[in-house]
Amino acid sequence: MADKYSADTIITETQKRISNAFDVFDHESNKTVDVREIGTIIRSLGCFPSEADLHDIIAELEEEEPTGFVRYEKFLPTMTKILLERKFRPITEDLLLQAFEVLDQQKKGHLEPEELTKYLTQEGEPFTQEEMDEMLSAAVDPDKNVILYKDFFH
Amino acid sequence: MGCGTSIAVENQTHPSETAIKAAILIQRWYRRYVAHLEMRRRYTWNIFQSIEYAGEQDQLQLSSFFSFMLDNFTHMNGNGPDLISHLLDSVVDPLTEEVRQLKYEQIVVPESYCGPRLSFPLSVTDTNALLSAFKEEQTLHGKYVLQLLYETKKFLKQMPNIIYLSTSYAKEITICGDLHGRLDDLLLIFYKNGLPSAENPYIFNGDFVDRGKKSTEIIIILFAFLLLYPDHMHLNRGNHEDHIMNLRYGFTREVMQKYKTHGREMLQLLQDVFSLLPLATVIDNKVLIVHGGISDKIDLDFLSTVERHKVKSALRLPKRSVDHLNVHANIRSSSRQSGRSRLDSPCSSGRTSRASRRRKKHITKQGSCSSSSSSSSSSSSVCSPRVSSRNTSRRPPPSPSLPSPTDVLQVPFLDSFVSLEPPEPPRDELERQQVVDILWSDPKNQSGCSPNSFRGGGCYFGPDVTQALLQKHGLCLLIRSHECKQEGYELCHNGQVITIFSASNYYEEGSNRGAYVKLGPELVPRFFQYQVSRSTRKLTLHQRVCVAEGSALRALKEKLYAHRSDLMAAFQQYDIDNTGRISTSEWAQVVESVLRLDLPWRTLRPRLARLGADGNVEYESCFEDISPGEPIPPVTPNLAETLYRYRTDLEIIFNIIDKDHSGQISIEEFRQTWKLFSSHLGVAVNDQTIDDMARSIDFNKDGSIDFNEFLEAFRVVHKLVIKEQQQG
Numbered sequence: 001m002a003d004k005y006s007a008d009t010i011i012t013e014t015q016k017r018i019s020n021a022f023d024v025f026d027h028e029s030n031k032t033v034d035v036r037e038i039g040t041i042i043r044s045l046g047c048f049p050s051e052a053d054l055h056d057i058i059a060e061l062e063e064e065e066p067t068g069f070v071r072y073e074k075f076l077p078t079m080t081k082i083l084l085e086r087k088f089r090p091i092t093e094d095l096l097l098q099a100f101e102v103l104d105q106q107k108k109g110h111l112e113p114e115e116l117t118k119y120l121t122q123e124g125e126p127f128t129q130e131e132m133d134e135m136l137s138a139a140v141d142p143d144k145n146v147i148l149y150k151d152f153f154h
Numbered sequence: 155m156g157c158g159t160s161i162a163v164e165n166q167t168h169p170s171e172t173a174i175k176a177a178i179l180i181q182r183w184y185r186r187y188v189a190h191l192e193m194r195r196r197y198t199w200n201i202f203q204s205i206e207y208a209g210e211q212d213q214l215q216l217s218s219f220f221s222f223m224l225d226n227f228t229h230m231n232g233n234g235p236d237l238i239s240h241l242l243d244s245v246v247d248p249l250t251e252e253v254r255q256l257k258y259e260q261i262v263v264p265e266s267y268c269g270p271r272l273s274f275p276l277s278v279t280d281t282n283a284l285l286s287a288f289k290e291e292q293t294l295h296g297k298y299v300l301q302l303l304y305e306t307k308k309f310l311k312q313m314p315n316i317i318y319l320s321t322s323y324a325k326e327i328t329i330c331g332d333l334h335g336r337l338d339d340l341l342l343i344f345y346k347n348g349l350p351s352a353e354n355p356y357i358f359n360g361d362f363v364d365r366g367k368k369s370t371e372i373i374i375i376l377f378a379f380l381l382l383y384p385d386h387m388h389l390n391r392g393n394h395e396d397h398i399m400n401l402r403y404g405f406t407r408e409v410m411q412k413y414k415t416h417g418r419e420m421l422q423l424l425q426d427v428f429s430l431l432p433l434a435t436v437i438d439n440k441v442l443i444v445h446g447g448i449s450d451k452i453d454l455d456f457l458s459t460v461e462r463h464k465v466k467s468a469l470r471l472p473k474r475s476v477d478h479l480n481v482h483a484n485i486r487s488s489s490r491q492s493g494r495s496r497l498d499s500p501c502s503s504g505r506t507s508r509a510s511r512r513r514k515k516h517i518t519k520q521g522s523c524s525s526s527s528s529s530s531s532s533s534s535s536v537c538s539p540r541v542s543s544r545n546t547s548r549r550p551p552p553s554p555s556l557p558s559p560t561d562v563l564q565v566p567f568l569d570s571f572v573s574l575e576p577p578e579p580p581r582d583e584l585e586r587q588q589v590v591d592i593l594w595s596d597p598k599n600q601s602g603c604s605p606n607s608f609r610g611g612g613c614y615f616g617p618d619v620t621q622a623l624l625q626k627h628g629l630c631l632l633i634r635s636h637e638c639k640q641e642g643y644e645l646c647h648n649g650q651v652i653t654i655f656s657a658s659n660y661y662e663e664g665s666n667r668g669a670y671v672k673l674g675p676e677l678v679p680r681f682f683q684y685q686v687s688r689s690t691r692k693l694t695l696h697q698r699v700c701v702a703e704g705s706a707l708r709a710l711k712e713k714l715y716a717h718r719s720d721l722m723a724a725f726q727q728y729d730i731d732n733t734g735r736i737s738t739s740e741w742a743q744v745v746e747s748v749l750r751l752d753l754p755w756r757t758l759r760p761r762l763a764r765l766g767a768d769g770n771v772e773y774e775s776c777f778e779d780i781s782p783g784e785p786i787p788p789v790t791p792n793l794a795e796t797l798y799r800y801r802t803d804l805e806i807i808f809n810i811i812d813k814d815h816s817g818q819i820s821i822e823e824f825r826q827t828w829k830l831f832s833s834h835l836g837v838a839v840n841d842q843t844i845d846d847m848a849r850s851i852d853f854n855k856d857g858s859i860d861f862n863e864f865l866e867a868f869r870v871v872h873k874l875v876i877k878e879q880q881q882g
């Protein structure tokens with residue numbers, strides 16, 4: 001049947017994508033990755049989980065006695081489900097723009113680095129100093145010393 | 155836990171709650187962005203490493219070519235200019251030590267030379283002068299280099315194989331890893347950590363030369379400090395302190411280009427200097443420092459008795475070639491029974507590292523393409539010079555048409571006259587194995603000790619091997635280098651092994667950091683990282699990733715280009731209807747099997763090839779934006795490809811033939827070489843094509859080829875780069 005074939009194909013293709021992404025972090029080529037890389041792998045496959053989401057997933061993936069490694073046999077079914085169910089769907093540009101606009105309370109059209117820092121390092125799932133510094137280095141306009149967030153979007 | 159709800163709708167919530175939601179959204183988005191960059195950074199790294207490993211594998215191929223050449227020695231005789239006899243021409247260099255020293259003193263340095271003028275014994279003035287000069291891109295005059303090398307050789311002769319140090323006086327010792335000719339990294343280390351001195355001792359753990367462009371400057375600085383502070387500056391030998399490696403990886407070329415008059419003599423001296431470098435350092439009888447690693451056969455007591463200077467190079471001729479030549483009556487056909495017969499055995503099944511999987515594939519491929527190589531494709535085998543201390547008399551060169559009547563095979567390298575002994579007695583073999591293991595081994599995570607048949611020597615040693623050795627000698631830590639690490643250092647084997655690597659941006663700008671480690675009396679390692687940057691402005695993460703990735707992808711595309719015919723043939727096998735498209739799976743499969751690089755091809759596909767409207771891969775698009783430079787007309791695509799693929803090997807062979815390093819070889823020599831090489835490779839190229847090519851390369855029709863120009867012609871050019879240059 002045409003439907004079944006395409007469903008199977010989708011699953012196979014999905015699993016190959018997962019396998020590929022997994023391999024990039026499988027340093028010893030023994031089908032395991034460091035548990036600390038799981039977030040990166042999941043995100044690089046197009047998902048936008050929160051830190052809390054990740055925490056739950058990792059708890060599911062770890063061994064009975066945590067070894068610090070996650071095995072592919074466990075990762076594959078979990079990740080396949082996540083992708084096929086389209087969990088943690090992408091954040092669209094519109095949404096992201098709205099988010100910046102919300103933070104720009106005075107509707108200036110831009111954000112001061114201190115403003116953004118305050119929100120991102122104190123609220124929600126706070127950034128580490130390193131994350132904040134890195135984001136600022138990319139986001140702050142060097143001449144005006146503000147974040148022209150509208151420029152991020154086309 | 156979807157994030158599909160719009161935030162603006164919830165107008166009854168308190169503004170700050172909305173703000174919190176906005177913050178979470180941005181955080182979530184940003185982390186995903188960073189992860190995406192990290193993925194790209196990671197596969198970029200994989201690409202560089204895979205290509206490097208593949209390059210090392212090519213070295214084994216070159217070795218088998220040399221074997222092939224020697225095997226066919228007799229066939230070449232009387233067949234036009236004899237390549238092999240050309241190689242066997244003798245060169246005179248019988249200077250005694252005193253004469254040599256006098257000779258150097260008498261070299262006249264012109265008034266116009268404004269670089270440092272060294273005086274021996276060296277002082278701080280000299281080392282400071284050297285550092286300033288090199289920062290200003292000056293070159294040290296050949297006279298001083300020769301004198302420096304000569305003094306270093308004298309000094310090193312009195313050194314033992316293993317140096318024992320202590321961290322008394324509450325001094326911290328700084329240990330640096332591979333530098334590979336990166337002067338900027340050395341200068342950065344000195345800037346951050348201070349110059350070597352009695353209060354600031356250093357250990358440099360090998361691989362000072364090759365790959366980078368300032369290997370000469372690095373060894374000059376290191377040797378100068380060595381002579382200045384013999385008790386506080388220590389150098390371990392690395393696997394690149396080996397003149398055969400230098401031939402391939404750039405140091406030889408660098409020396410010859412910088413020192414046209416004295417280069418050859420420097421290289422001769424360096425052969426000795428390198429082989430006299432100590433093999434290991436031990437701190438406080440607790441920390442062992444070696445360049446590569448260890449094996450289950452290593453014993454420090456035995457190692458300290460080894461005659462290290464006899465192992466000039468880890469690479470050498472396979473035994474069967476020596477037999478075949480039948481030039482010595484005394485050769486015993488007894489095989490090398492001693493120690494390691496494991497070098498001849500294929501890799502064990504226990505290893506599952508990515509590299510080993512690749513190697514398994516490579517070795518079988520290797521065996522099939524070279525008719526003359528036996529299972530010793532796993533052993534490193536290149537024409538080897540090993541100076542025997544017993545061979546003091548000069549022998550007359552063999553005449554071209556007769557096999558040498560003498561009982562040793564003379565194989566000159568860069569006009570250095572050395573001889574290859576018949577198969578070594580067992581003890582010598584054991585000694586050699588210890589040295590090779592120290593210089594070439596790598597740690598692995600699985601237990602056991604298996605041959606590093608990939609690198610061609612040494613082995614992979616597991617945590618149990620480390621544990622056993624450390625226990626045997628009452629040590630607590632092994633520090634080694636030899637492998638590039640993204641963060642400049644890495645711990646393994648439960649913290650018992652530290653890898654320290656000091657060449658930042660080793661593969662490309664932004665590819666990795668460099669690091670050094672400091673040990674104080676409590677022997678707790680402190681790591682310091684750095685990264686040399688071409689630009690003064692700090693690049694963002696995104697920019698760094700893009701630069702490195704761009705470079706890796708270019709390298710990968712060049713590989714694709716170099717195997718174009720094979721790839722197209724394989725693609726077309728899947729494309730029965732000739733649509734020009736195949737599925738992503740099929741594309742990935744073909745590329746992996748032809749290039750033999752274990753990479754995440756599906757992830758890389760978007761960067762390498764286009765998709766058609768139907769979602770399948772337009773396979774020819776992976777050869778776009780790559781084309782050869784000015785081609786030497788007329789060459790068939792196949793020939794161009796092959797030349798491109800083997801250009802590194804060709805360069806090495808040419809370097810050997812071009813004994814005076816003038817950059818020119820005769821057309822006849824070129825013809826012979828190419829004919830030989832292509833027949834060895836099994837590539838069908840007819841004589842007419844070679845002749846046409848040879849003639850057309852000789853642009854000024856003087857009967858000689860500037861092979862640098864020739865190679866330049868086959869350098870691949872990227873259309874994108876050209877476009878940028880035109881617009882830029």
